[in-house]
Structure formats: C-alpha cells, structure tokens
Amino acid sequence: MLAFAARRLLVSLGLVWVVASLVFLVIHLIPGDPAELLLSQGGIAPDPAAVEELRERLGLNEPLWTQYLTYMGGLLRGDFGLSLQDEHPIAEEIALRLPRTLELVGMAGLLSVIFGVPLGIAAAMRAGGALDRILSAWAGFALSVPVFVVGTLAVLVLAQQLKLVSAGGYVPLARDPGRHLALLMMPAATIAVGLGAVVFRVMRSSVLEVLEREHVRAAQARGLAPAAIIRRHVLRNALTPVVTVVALHLGSLLGGTVLVEFVFNWPGLSGYLVRAVEARDYPEVLGIVLVISTLFVLLNFLVDLLYAVIDPRVRHG
Amino acid sequence: MGPTTSRRAVLAGSAAAAMLPFLRIPGARAGTPGELTFGLSSFPPSIQPWANTGTAAATVKLMIYRGLTSYAPDGALRGELAESWQPIGTQGWEFKLRDARFQNGEKVTSADVKWTIEQIAAERSTAYFRAEMQGVERIETPDDRTVRIFLKAPVATLPIMMASYHLPIISRNSPRGSFVGAGPFTIKAQERGVSIELEPFAGFFRPGLPKLKRIRAIAYADENLRVAALRSGDVDLIEYVPWQSMDAIAADPALKLDTVDGAFMFLVFNGTRAPFNDHRVRRAVAHAIKRDELVRAAFFGRGSALMQLPVAESSPFYNAEFKEGWKYDPDLSKRLLAEAGHAGGISCSLLSTAQYGMHKDTAEVVQQHLAAVGIRAELNLPDWATRVAIGNRGQYDLAVMGTAADSNDPDGIANFIDGSLSPSYVRSFGLKIDRITELLAAGRAEFDQAKRRDIYREMERIAIEQAPMVGLTWRSQGYAMRRQVTGFTNLPGALTFYSGLTFETTDVA
Secondary structure (H helix, E strand, C coil): CHHHHHHHHHHHHHHHHHHHHHHHHHHHHCCCCHHHHHHCCCCCCCCHHHHHHHHHHHCCCCCHHHHHHHHHHHHHCCCCCECCCCCCEHHHHHHHHHHHHHHHHHHHHHHHHHHHHHHHHHHHHCCCCHHHHHHHHHHHHHHHCCHHHHHHHHHHHHHHHCCCCCCCCCCCCCCCHHHHHHHHHHHHHHHHHHHHHHHHHHHHHHHHHHHCCHHHHHHHHCCCCHHHHHHHHHHHHHHHHHHHHHHHHHHHHCCCCHHHHHHHCCCCHHHHHHHHHHCCCHHHHHHHHHHHHHHHHHHHHHHHHHHHHHCHHHHHC | CCCHHHHHHHHHHHHHHHHHHHCCCCCCCCCCCCEEEEEECCCCCCCCCCCCCCHHHHHHHHHHCCCCEEECCCCCEEECCEEEEEEECCCEEEEEECCCECCCCCECCHHHHHHHHHHHHCCCCCCCCHHHHCCEEEEEEEECCEEEEEECCCCCCHHHHCCCCCCCCCCCCCCCCCCCCCCCEEEEEEECCCEEEEEECCCCCCCCCCCCCEEEEEECCCHHHHHHHHHCCCCCEECCCCHHHHHHHHHCCCEEEEEEEEEEEEEEEECCCCCCCCHHHHHHHHCCCCHHHHHHHHHCCCEEECCCCCCCCCCCCCCHHHCCCCCCCHHHHHHHHHHCCCCCCEEEEEECCCCCHHHHHHHHHHHHHHHHCCEEEEEECCCHHHHHHHHHHCCCCEEEEEECCCCCCHHHHHHHHCCCCCCCCCCCECCCCHHHHHHHHHHHHCCCHHHHHHHHHHHHHHHHHHCCCEEEEEEEEEEEEECCEECCCCCCHHHHHHHHHHHHCCEEC
C-alpha cells in the first residue's frame, strides 16, 4: 500500500510540474507585454524608455529559460513571487482569495444538496406524477439557463427592484459575520440553481434505481413505513452517485466561478485569475493555476488511494 | 407508500432553503451622512504617484495627492500647491508655493518640488512624464516658497503639465517605498482588489475642506452591477456609467446623472504600407463614416459626432470652421479612392478589441460603413492586451481606438497625431507628417495666446487634409449619484478623468 501511495504521489507531483511548465510556456507565448500594458492603462502611450526600464526591473528581458528556471527555483522554495503590477506577494493574495472561492463553492454545494436531495427523493417517489413532472421540468430549465443570466436576474429583481439584498460585494467574516453571510448567499444560490438541478436529477434516478432493488421490495413487502424505507434502505445507497457528481462539480467550480464572481463582485480566486491573464501578470497566473491544479491533482490522488482501500486489485493493477 | 411525512419534510426544507438568500442584514451601505461609498470601475493596479496606471488609479491619486496646479470645477487651470506662477523669459517658469503641508505634517517646500521632478526624470524612472522632466535643465530654489524651473526648450504648457495627476508633489522625506502627498484624504485601509478606505487629512491647505468624514471606494468591474449597486442603495456615487443605463438613471428621481463629452473614439492607420500610406485613402475612410449612426449604435445616443480633431468646443483653441472637416460624404470618399488608384475598392484589416463593448461595436459599425464605399475591412478583435501589442508593432491596416486627451489644450492631443513620437497603439503607425510635428512644437513653445491659436488652426487644417487620425465620436463620460450627494462635479471635456479633484468639496446629506 505504501509503495502504491508513493508511486501515485510521484505521478501527482510530476503532473503538477507538467501543468506549471505548460502554463508558463503558454502565458509567455500569447501576445501582450505586462510592462507595456501596465504603463498603457487608460489608452495612454507610455514612454518607451519607461517601459524598457520596467521590463528590466521585472526581469522580463531575461531569456525565457532563465525566467523559467528562476520561477521553478522559487517554487521549490515555496516562493510564488511578486505581482508584476504592484509587487504584492502572490502567495499572500492566493491565501486570501482561495478560502473565499472555497467558501462560495462549498455554500453552493450545500444549497444544492439541501434542495436537490429531498426534491429528488420526492420526485422519484412520485415518478410520473404531477410533482415529478413539475420538478423535472424545473430541473431542465435550471440546467439550461446560463449562470450569468440567473445572477443578473437575481441582481435586477432582488437588489435593484425589490431592494431586498445588496447587489453584490464582500465583507470579511471577521468584520461582520451577518453581512458576510448575506453577501455570500446570492452568488452561492446562483451557482446552486444549476448544481441543485444536477443533484436533483442524479438523486431522482438513483432513488428510482435503488427502489427497484430486491432488498427495498422486501422491506416494502414486510410493511415498513415508507419514511423508514427511504431512510434506512434507499438514501444511503442512492447518495453514492450524488456524492461523486457533487465532488466532481465542486472540483471544476474551483477555477470556474468566474462569471458568478464577476456578476456579484465576489473577490475570489477565479476573478483574480481572469484579471491576472488580462494584465499578463505572469507570476500571478502561474501561481493561481498551480494552486488550482494542485488541488485537483490532490483530489485525484486521494480518490486513487480511496479506490485502493476499497478495492485491493487497484494496487496491483 | 404514504409519502405524507416525506413531502412535509421536503416542503419545509425547501422553504427554509429558499429563505436563505433573503437573509438581509442592513448596515455598512450607502446613505450615511458625511460618508461616501464610491463605486470604482476597477481596482487600481497600483497607486504609484508618477506612473500611469489607469483612470481608476488616477481618481484615487486625486484624493491623496496634489500637484503644483490643478483644475477648478469649470475646467479652468488653478493654483494648487502653487498659489501663482509666471514665465521667466522663454525657457523658465517660477512657481510661488502656498502655505501647505504634507500628510506627514511637514511643510511643502521648493525642495520637495525639486526632489519630485528629479525622481520623475531619474534614469531608472518609470514615470509618465519622465521624458518631459528630462527636458528640465535646472531647478532653482531661492527660498522655501519659490521654485524656478528652467527648461532646455521653451514649454508654454508647463503649468498645464503640472496639473496632471501623474505629476503630484511628494514629500522628499517619504519613507522608502511609500509616497506622502498633500491631498485632502489619506488611505486608512485597503483590501487589494476589493476596496480602499480613506479618511480626511485634517491639515489640508484649503480651509474647511474636505467635507467628507470618510470615503469607501469599492471596485465594481461589472458596469451593470455598478449601476445596480447605485440603484439598490449600496453606493452613493459611481463612475463610468454605462451608456445603456444613462436614460434610466436620468429618469430616476432619486439619482443624478452628470455627463460630459470628454473621451472620444477615433481611427488610426498603418502609414508604413499601402493603402493607408496615402492621405487620400485615409480621407476616403474619414468621409465614409456616418457618425450619428455610430453614436446611436455604440453609445445609445450618448455622445456626438466628431468630424475634426478632438479639441473640445469649449476650448479657446476650438476651430469651428473645421467642424465638418471629415463629414459623411460617400461620393467624395469613392472619388478619393479612385484618385488614389483604388476605384475597385480595397481590402484591409480592422483592428479593435472584443474586451470592451464600445471598441467592438464601433469597429462593427465602421466596418459596415467602409464596405458601402468599397473598403472591405476584416475585423480582428483580440483581447485588450493583444490589441495593444499588435498596435504597438503595427500589425494592422486600420484600428479603432478610444481615449481622452491629456488636457483641453491642443497640445493634449499631440500624442495622437505626432508621428515623430515612438510607435504606439494610440497613434497611427509610422505615419510622420513633418509639418504637424513642427506646428505642435511651435505651439508648445509659443507664449502668446493669439499666436498659439493661429498655429493650432494651421495644424488642424493640415490634419484634416492629411488625416493622421480620423475622429469618430465624442462619447459621454458619466458619473451618477444619489440626490443626497453634493459638491461633486464632472469636469468638462478631456478633464472628465480629473473629476476626482472635486471629492474635496463633495458631501453626503
């Protein structure tokens, strides 16, 4: 088992290195000069000497391979470098923003489960009935509406027209927990509309499948109360695929909450990545992508280990 | 099966979950008297005083720094840290400083002015005015309140230059890596990428100012969210009001809209190769554009046609005789193309960017209008960073550009028409018109206003003929605010981005 874990760990580290190198190459290959961009803000022509000086200062005049080695050397020391825009430590900024995205994604997942699981069960238990048809139609609609449409509508109706909530923004938890939660709910609920529909669908089909199993039929034949059957015999079995689907979606949401962060002014990691790409802030882009990919790889590594624990054949496969 | 219990649980759970988004807890929103919540269009990438890092940064700089001169709400040049100034011969300027203090409590002295200029002109400087300040021959500081700046060549516009938000005076005793200014507000706290909190500087030199007790500037990159934040009461004031929202804001009795035609859209050319190295083809482009349609399509009618050089109508240097210099005239356009040997039309690339709607929409309308006279333009709409790089390298035939001039003085548009300057995406590539360069230099060196007007009239006449750039539209630049906000003014013309100066007189009732 230990050898298997070590092998997987090595592969995971290799993957992270490949991702970092690829991103380094790609971001340097696309047109756009960070020094020129920074000094050209607002449609202004910068002094070429100033641009050259800034390039020199930022190390952008070094050969690409030197920049690569310097960056990788920094990474080995745990140093993500400084932002090209204001020399702010990137690790510090990621440490600030990652929890916000995790919080957003986590809350979205929670809301999805709160909505999706019970509604999925209810629909499955009344398969083909009015409730099932209504909920399934809702799920289809929720899945087909883009997240930015849901978000924009929420802002328009709830914030702008009804003035029930803030239009967006962020307040640190430590400063004002209540307002922090209030500001978190809108973007999280927006993500949860689509994700909840996914959970609903998976839950519904999973429950339907479990309801057909023999042990459930036997329980029904024994005259057990439907609630008890659901709780004891259906829910646990039906939840497994839901957990897998939710985990997969949450993983992809780590770097994919750009639109929601933008629409609600939530200062998370995705928005940070987009702005870094726009500014061609190479160290920032690399640092963020590296963190996201490391989380993915880590997640896969843990899943691999879990599979190995569940099924010993995997270790020798 | 009897699903009663499950259904109840399901409904109760769903109802509880549905209520979660409505957990509204009031507080920390706009509407507190004396405190302003300001919706910025982006978070400033850096607030380095002398470098250009965008208009959002400029607005913040105008809160915390002050230069020798600045602008009054009506756009007139006024003294700031300098109470008066006068030329010394043709190559010198004397500034008399007022009794002002930096935010570290120290007096603003002539030595600080000298130090500031030396920092900007330094060899390793990345300052916006580095080249101009390297044109300073020497600086004399006969006493604490007098500074004399002698230049290598006459510069009549030095007091205007000194009003730039890229030229604030900084204390020479600022701690290393930070910059102490003499503006009306100090930065109390900031959360990078999110917000900046400012508090008033009690020692600001204008008595009774600033009026506000606190400013919280929050970055809202999404223009629609910025408007929603204003309308929902999250913020008191927003900048860069999107054109599509201006009518609704103007009609809202709770809000005020303040717009000026300040920034402008224009076309630049690659002058190093055919067909746009021929001024007749450039003029053919200029006469092919229906600018009113452009204003309607790209700016929802919020703007006006620009058929000459972008000098504001309120400027004493505005030349009314060229008002329709590049008016829509498709027949003339076709004739000019034929004269240039392109009777069968031409094919070219049209560079813009998809990142900003106004640039993209302008390019699409221009493309249609050009097609009507036989100019087949293929759109290239990369992201802004790529567009800048391509523009700087001259990898285009024709490009859409949008910005504001440095000032309302005609020298403020030199950047867009002086082909002798280094290649830049903001001006035509490799298109040098010697007479324009000469006249710009002459205007910069001329102290007599009447003679300056003649010089710039002649320059515009040549520009209309040679079309080193082609004006398209003025675009409305708007600020919107709650009715309770007073004392904030959108400065006229090119000075719209200097409106942050009026935060010192702004108040919230």
